[in-house]
Amino acid sequence: MNLHEYQAKELLKKYNVPVQEGIAVDTVMAAEEAYRQIKTQTGNNFAVIKAQIHAGGRGKGKIEGTEQRGVAVAKSAEDAATIAKNLLGGTLVTIQTGAAGKKVNKILVAQDVYYPGPNPVKEFYLSILLDRATGMNVIMYSTEGGMDIEEVAHNTPDKIFKEWVHPGGPLQGFQARKIAFNLGLSGEAFKNCVKFVTNLYNAYVGLDCGMLEINPLFKTSDEKIIAVDCKMNIDDNALMRHADVAALRDVSEEDPTEVEAGQYNLNFVKLDGNVGCMVNGAGLAMATMDMIKLSGGEPANFLDVGGTANAQTVEAGFRIIMKDPNVKAILINIFGGIVRCDRVAAGVIEAYNKLGNIEIPIIVRLQGTNAVEAKKLIDESGLKVQSAILLSEAADLVKKAVA
Template identity: 80%
Template sequence: MNLHEYQAKELLKRYNVPTQEGVAVSSVDEAINAYKKISVDNGTKFAVIKAQIHAGGRGKGRMIEVPDQSGVVVVKNAEGVENAAKNILGNTLVTIQTGPAGKKVSKLLIAQDMYYDGPSERKEFYMSVLMDRAKKQNVIMYSTEGGMDIEEVAHNTPDKIYKEWVKPGFPLQGFQARKIAFNLGLSGTAFKNMVKFVSNLYDAYVGLDCSMLEINPLFKSADDKILAVDCKMDVDDNSLMRHADLADMRDKSEEDPTEVEAGEHNLNYVKLDGNVGCMVNGAGLAMATMDMIKLAGGEPANFLDVGGSANAQTVEAGFRIIMKDPNVKAILINIFGGIVRCDRVAAGVIEAYNKLGNINIPIIVRLQGTNAEAAKELIVNSGLKVQSAILLSEAAQLVQDAVNAN
């Protein structure tokens, strides 16, 4: 589950991670009032307005409706706040991570200006914490070259990206935190503050069950404070049973509507770019099915796992979701009957087909396992335009033939 910047910063504060102060707003009037508070509290006329969407590259992004307006802007008076808020709120921001469709901006973060002293005294770093699956350990990645061009730094000068691994179940050790601060070239007060920052940041990563926690830029101010100026936080969905308050932070408007609908029916759905809709029970079988589709020359349009309790309702919901994708030219249903009975799935397919009506794309069904023969008989005698297959390779070829025929 992705979180907005303002949400992530509030969570970091629970772990004593210093952050850039700010106020989340959803209207122009709220933005002006927040600016007045920020400017008074920090003794400066400058503030930063940040579009709140689940995507990076906001500073380099552009609003579709106002092409010369980016998603991050520095303002120095209430008039600037009003103009920027009007240009950004309710409009669509396109960044390198959103794709050409962009994302609608419904909230802004009015944040304090961090650049209040000479440039020679301040510094931007990069830091993230995530799982290194190859080493089966958490890893802290960090660099002296933080800011908007970190992707170019990683690509062109990978030697400037440092890594520190931490064994699961163990805290970040003191010597590791000091090593990180040393590699970032810090000394004195800034060194001590960085050691505390890194230790608390790692505690937040573990305590919040994050799958990724990124701070960019990680800022050293002219007076040696260390703060998170921007934060991207992904929380492992599987941990939300332990974090009811985090589950309430989910912003469904930022997610794919079909994936949200699938979740409401307890279906695991991920949209892809192909033209063959897949409905399968079990993640492993789903991956194998997609592989077979590609080997047959097709392209899967989605990953859809109906789980081990497939019935008429879940099959119908799966059909509805798959058919919302206009690129789908055929549907392959591949069910292995272990826990679930194949005849029950077949009955669900028939019921869903009749209920939905007007299904004018080919449907291929492969049912193997418990009561597979009874299931095939149900499909054959249904009178529906549904093709049945025994082998997975046969099913994949039938799908490809159907796609080519269209």
């Protein structure tokens, strides 16, 4: 589950991770008031206003049809109102959103941390995620933080450092010091960085994060180390341990079909192909997607109905798949182990009758428990549903459907 920047920062503060303070708002009037509060607190006329969407590249992105950037600096309450008016309700297009962009429903009015002082300011990059190759958490960091970190990784990979942390154990003190040293810090900034990285790693583990990215990690002119931006992803499988975090979910940022599928406990991921597929079991689903490609089609989705498929889940799966106008055929591939094939067949027939007016070919391949009975049910239903027993038969039917 992805979180907005303002949500992630509030969680980090619970782990004593210093952050750029700000106020999240959803109206122009509230943005003006937030600006005045920030100005009073900091004594600074400058405030940073950031669009809150689940995507990076906001600083370079623009509101569709305008020149308004996703991150802008306000020098007055009037500026704050103008920027907020341009952002709220607009569609922000960034390198990560694609051409469709994402609608901005909230903005964060944050303090300016780039104020002048006795020492130069500096942007760094730091992220924590699971390295599946080693089975350990890895901290990736660089002296070259900011909006162009992707180019740094591509053009100068030697500037990206990595520190692996053994699972089940804490970040060791020498590792935190090594990170601060490699970032070129000394004195008070060095000490603050060691504390920051240690607390950040504790937050990563404590919140069951899948990924935690701070870009930029920032050294202020008075040697403080703070998180100016934060991307946080929480492992969905751990949300049962974090009811407070689960409540932060913003479904408006997610694909509506995936949200609907979740309501029926369906594992669904939308893709860009032309053949919808409904399968029980993730492994079989992956194999089915491969088969679709080998047959000349492209999978339009990943849909695992699990081992408890019934008429309701099959109907929900049908409805979700058919919302995609690119789908030219639907392939149902069920191996009857936990779930009986005849139960799935009955669900297919019931769903077909309920939905009605299904113009695209539907191919059903059932194998395993009660497969023969299931094929008989479908063949005698009188519906325009093509049944198959062998995977090769299903592949041939898919090939004809998309030809």
